[in-house]
Amino acid sequence: MSNPLAIVAGAGAGLGQTLVRSLDENGYNAIGLNCTVPDRANAATLAVDLAEADQTARAVSGLISSHGAPKLVVHNTAKLVISGFEGTANADFEATWRAMVLSAVNLARGVLPAMEENGGGTFIVSGATASLRGGAKFAAFASAKAGLRGLTQSLAREYGPKGVHVAHVILDGIVDTDASRTLHSIDPARMMKPDDIAQTYLALADQPKSTWTHELDLRPMGETF
Numbered sequence: 001m002s003n004p005l006a007i008v009a010g011a012g013a014g015l016g017q018t019l020v021r022s023l024d025e026n027g028y029n030a031i032g033l034n035c036t037v038p039d040r041a042n043a044a045t046l047a048v049d050l051a052e053a054d055q056t057a058r059a060v061s062g063l064i065s066s067h068g069a070p071k072l073v074v075h076n077t078a079k080l081v082i083s084g085f086e087g088t089a090n091a092d093f094e095a096t097w098r099a100m101v102l103s104a105v106n107l108a109r110g111v112l113p114a115m116e117e118n119g120g121g122t123f124i125v126s127g128a129t130a131s132l133r134g135g136a137k138f139a140a141f142a143s144a145k146a147g148l149r150g151l152t153q154s155l156a157r158e159y160g161p162k163g164v165h166v167a168h169v170i171l172d173g174i175v176d177t178d179a180s181r182t183l184h185s186i187d188p189a190r191m192m193k194p195d196d197i198a199q200t201y202l203a204l205a206d207q208p209k210s211t212w213t214h215e216l217d218l219r220p221m222g223e224t225f
Contacts, residue, residue, distance in 0.1 A: 003029040005067040007060070009107050010077030010126070011045050013038040014177030018194035019074055019201065021073065026202055029067055033059060050077060050103035060110030069118035072205045073111050076126040077103045081140040088140050096144040104151055112159055120163035122205040125152045127170040157213050167204050170217040171197065172225055192220050 006023045010016050011032025023030035024044070032045035032055075048059045064070070079099035081092045104125065115121040129135075131149040134142035149168055156166035173181050175193035200218060207213060219225060 002067070003027055004071035005063060006030040006072040006074070007063065007070050007107075007111065008032045008074045008076060009050055010075065011036060011038075011041070014179065015126070015175050015194045016076050017041060017045070017103070017195060019076065019198050022195060022198035022202070023072065028072060031063060031067075036113065050106055051098040053106045053109075055059045056103070056106040057110055061105070063112050064111075067124045069114040069121070071115075071121045072124070072201075073107065073115070073121070074124045074126070074201060075104045075107055077147065078126070078128075078185055079144075082137050083140070084137055085139050092206050093140045093143065096140040097147065100144045101147045101151060103193070104148055106166075108155055112155070112164060115164050116159060117185065120165070121208075122165040122207075123155065123159070124201055124204055125149075125166075127152075129172045131168070131170055153214075160214075161211070163209075165204070165207065165209075165212050165214055168215045169197075169204070170215065172219040173215050173223045190220050190222055192218065209212065 005091060006028035006032060008016055011020050011034045018031060018040060020030045020032040030044060033048040033050060034045060035049050037047050038044050041145045046059060049055050077099055079096045081088060081096055125148060127149055128145050130138055130142035130145040152166060152168040159166055173192045175185050176188050176193055181188060204213060
């Protein structure tokens with residue numbers, strides 16, 4: 001039998017590509033979706049604008065037709081806007097919402113019915129500190145992340161009884177990527193390692209139905225919370 005399908009939506013450089021690689025190495029046929037294919041990307045990454053419903057539907061239905069319903073889906077998209085409220089245009093708010101919330105709506109529409117029909121699976125959403133509380137200059141990002149958390153809660157309550165495990169993971173820290181090392185002047189030893197995050201996602205997908213986790217938070221040692 002072929003390995004079960006795993007889809008990583010938001011498979012950009014860093015955590016997204018690490019998830020594609022790690023899932024592929026751990027028994028899944030992992031395929032990434034991203035608005036652009038990153039340099040040095042895993043070969044199994046498709047260029048898809050997840051904020052566009054038709055593009056997402058075509059990509060997901062094509063994968064399901066070729067590989068069957070996914071057993072694991074990760075929504076990992078993000079758009080970071082750092083700006084004071086008065087300098088944050090309405091277009092910035094809309095862009096963050098489309099990138100993080102609408103993309104999850106489009107992805108969920110494509111995969112959850114198929115997962116339910118196939119007997120279940122796991123749908124994981126990557127959250128952030130901003131999922132729980134907003135900060136100065138993060139109004140657009142925090143409002144979108146909080147909305148994404150609410151959407152995930154609703155999906156969990158609707159699809160959990162149908163056999164689909166929906167989980168929200170709060171990444172309460174800085175993920176160690178090339179981009180974050182450039183943006184943040186902190187010791188990489190205090191950053192969250194993408195490979196370690198991937199192991200937690202794999203563990204969520206392996207949970208028995210009697211003990212599902214809906215939400216958990218991850219942070220590096222020494223991070224304040």
